[in-house]
Amino acid sequence: MAPPRRAAAPPHSTKGWLSRCRRPPRNRKGSSRRAVDPLATMPDDLLFDAIFSLVFSDAGDVARCAAVCRRWGRIVAAREAAILRALPPPDRFLPHLALGFFHGGQHDLSSTRRRQLAAQAQTDPCFVPTPSASVLLGSPFPGLPEGGDGGGLFHYARPVASRGGRVVFELRRKTRADGVALSVCNPMTGDVALVPPLAGDDFPGHDYMCAVLTADDLDNDAQQGSSFFSLVLVYNRRSFTALRCYTSDDAGGGGGWGPEFRKPGTQISGHVLQRLGPAVVLRGVVYWPIMVAAALAVRLDGGAAAAVMDVHVVPYTIRDTLPDWRLLGTTPDGRLSYVSAGLMGGELLSFGVETLDVSAAAGAEWERGDTSVLTQLTVPMLSKFELKMRWLGEKSGTLFFTIGEGCSTSGAFAVNLATGSVDKLADGVECNSWRSLYGYEMDPTALLASIAARFN
Template identity: 40%
Template sequence: TGPRRRASSADAQPCFVPTAAAARLIGLPGPSWTALADAVLGLGDGRGLFEHARPVAARNGWLVLELRQERYTDGLKLCVCNPTTGDLAVLPPLAGADNLGDYACALYTGHDLDTPRPLSPFFRLLIVYNRRAFTALRSYSSDTGRWSTEAKRSWGPKIASEKLRELGQSIVFRGVAYWLLGRTAFAVRLDTPEPAEERMPQCGIPDLPPGWGAFGVAADGKLMFVDAALGLDYKAAVRSYHLTVAKRAVFCPSTGDDGCSGAWDWTNRYCIRLKELKVRCGGSQEEKVPPYGDKVNLRWLWFCEKSGNLLFTLGEGTGSPGAFVLNMVTEHVEKVADGVDCDSWRNFVGYEMDGAAYLASISRG
């Protein structure tokens, strides 16, 4: 997702844009602005609650929304809900001395417990934000119904504000939330009542423009780094680029008994060349190929942990602007929304339906 900034009055309420598979399952043929309110609270109150809400995270069938406040001084108010089951929790607002500005968040659910409980209403929400002199961590647990005390980042300096705004999606792996940060990862343990930063080795990951890199989970269950770049089509009459998505490295946290080294592994890399997604630029064939460029406007990368799909948007300057889903295994690309305005979406999260909860809801019906 993008920067976690306070919503403006011009923002619209969240919209679901289904993939082909989801459309067949839930009967939603196109984008819907009312599906969320209808699913969680029914007609009426739900639409009022979610009006101008802003999606900031999604995992395991759960969705995190920032609810718009009348004034900035009202503080931060978050809602965690499961549209499939109808579970909903409006968290105590962080206001007054607890108020904060830009932030990033991560979600830990019943799926992630040592003994997974997919249908459990349990969740823990982590937020990362800046104070004047340090980067702070705080979590909310559904079982206690309260926020934890504020903790300081322990293994590094304060994260620069511009970097904090660019943290984007987190991947939760073995109870730890990971974000790209410089040439390594920012890791926070989330399976404990109080969040605590984990120390990470340097990776050598290049500094990328916002939206060009993401973490995912590889088929072998390891954390992987995914990025995007432009590849030149030398056979084209006019200089043309295509989008390339690559898995660059994997990381397996060491637990002492699983054979993992706790270091980054740069072997077994691969690239997916999406030649059907072209970017046309002026100039001669001999010009140097830019690794990234404003012409592409690749705004977001979002990795879906369960399916292994990668979501992204392409904007003005490309041959096919819109929102896309890439299956990292089959390399099939599906276009789920058309138009250059997809690149201007302020928040973009990938929502994967909770399969167990969905089947249970059908049986109840």
């Protein structure tokens, strides 16, 4: 039965990471040397029109333009909403959107007892920043927003999904193990929304997968605000696999959990369900790398009804890849991508990309793309190589992965598939045992807001 159609708790808004954005250093007091602005006599509106028509092709151009000087930064910050509406879809990845990843510790959460031990050992989700995030937000790195309850909201929480500037956390208390309570957080702005819990007959269990969608993902005429989000859960009942959707209150119809949807065909095994990996969203369809030979595709109704419209599978070209050695992603031109790991020459770690035009007619085939070879990471011949591909940014093209034993170095890494740059974010074989690891990309609105914070 459907849970009561009560509204979610009112969203909290506390200081987010944007409040930590560093401002550029000012000239020393008394210094008379200042850069000469050749456009100083031009009115702001006229200057903005000239800049926008010439150089703004994506959010990266906006950031570079705003960094020219304080005046240009103020002009961009004052017209943030107009810029976002007018920008065309990006034609390339934006690596600077990836700020790092969250993880929930090293514990096996397959039983209630283990979940209780995990809660006692680790109080808050950990965040590991990228070098660019440390520059933007300073050090030490800020924690999660308090959530309006004195800072205890995210104690014992674990991340379960991350997309579009939002992170979904399962809120876990040592005394509550008979339900699932979720919270959707935008760390950059500090906005936190509490989702009505699923308990009793509606309890999906703790072995479920979650995806989060924003207003930009759904193609409909509803006037959804920037705080709109939708959730999709995949979980098992006794004899079948079920799906359920949630829409936030500003969806135009009150929001809430929709009815349970029974997946056609055979049930997904519990072992496979635990290793689905993160979802990606393309044209309102959620994709999970559910099997070694195909992806699970879930289409929503696109409105406020919180209902699943269709479920089908998308076959891969490359089959029999280990679950930890492949991820799904998207390309800037709107194609679905399949990224798999391999060993070039038997000893160099590489990531190959294939893409599929999901908007084409039935029968479209995967096309092979570029392969990124990481010369910094070598694998000795015949060694036991432990690799886990964790999360791939849809907007940044940044892949987070961890390496245990069997390589020249172990730890947590970030590689950008567009630029080939590699950063080591954490050291140690224990990184490969981290559970619930999800990357975080700030959305374009937060990017421009970070610019505004630097010039206010």
